[in-house]
Amino acid sequence: MKKTVMVIGYGNDLRSDDGIGQWIANEIASWHLPSVESVAVHQLTPDLVDSLASVDLAIFVDACLPVENFDVQVQSLLPACDIDSNVHTGDPRSLLALTEAIHGNFPVAWWVTIPGMNFEVGDRFSRTMEAGKAIALVKIVQILDKVNNFWVESRAVA
Template identity: 70%
Template sequence: MDKTVMIIGYGNDLRSDDGVGQRIANEIAAWGLSTVKSLAVHQLTPDLAATLASFELAIFVDACFPCEGFDVQVRSLLPTSSCTLVGHTGDPRSLLALTQAIYGYCPQAWWVTVPGINFEVGDRISQIADNGKAIALVKISHILDKVKNLCANLED
């Protein structure tokens, strides 16, 4: 089976908790899942549209401050061009809209945001971000299990 899921963890790994998205993407890459491609990037850039166009599902992972109640949030995304795609402040919805505009298709998408409190220069994440990372990995694993089960049912 071809890779069906693209995971993009983004953020600045030299700004403490801001790097949690990259850490999550790297950990998922280490799982060695045959249907998942996982990228750790500093920021969302327009060139990612070409990659996204070849996947059925995209999961974007980023740090947030402050998050609602310091909970890991998982929400579905739709493409929208109302947001800009400029540097790290780029919004995944804009990247999806760009993918749709160029390739006539964009994958179903989820946005996982992990709470952080320390965005100062550094390479260590706070306990809050580390706890959020563990929760996010479980939530992403559940999404991947659902995709796997759906693909298995389609093959039957």
């Protein structure tokens, strides 16, 4: 029995690097992985809650401004302490909190952020984003492998 996974790539695909989340989600969807649903959305909205409640793992993917370095960041997520009524601002923690409030559960979740340089109107990624998208895909595959290997090993022991 494999774990079910939902990859949610979000951002504005008409604002250059901001569209990376949707690009990643569409790329993963093209792989036709069993037990993996991949959705590309403009922003995080409450209509995703029912889907999140029915999966074991959620991977959120978004662009970010570079902070200290230009590394792709992967962090585990827990629901926000309080539900932000403004879920569309792009914080997956609020969406997880809403999922938990409505359904009583939420999936294990990871947030993959890829630093970008160009958020102007356009449809081309900067060089920074081009490098980051390959790294992000590798990191997402590592998460999927780790989760599926753990699931297979734990079933074999039981």
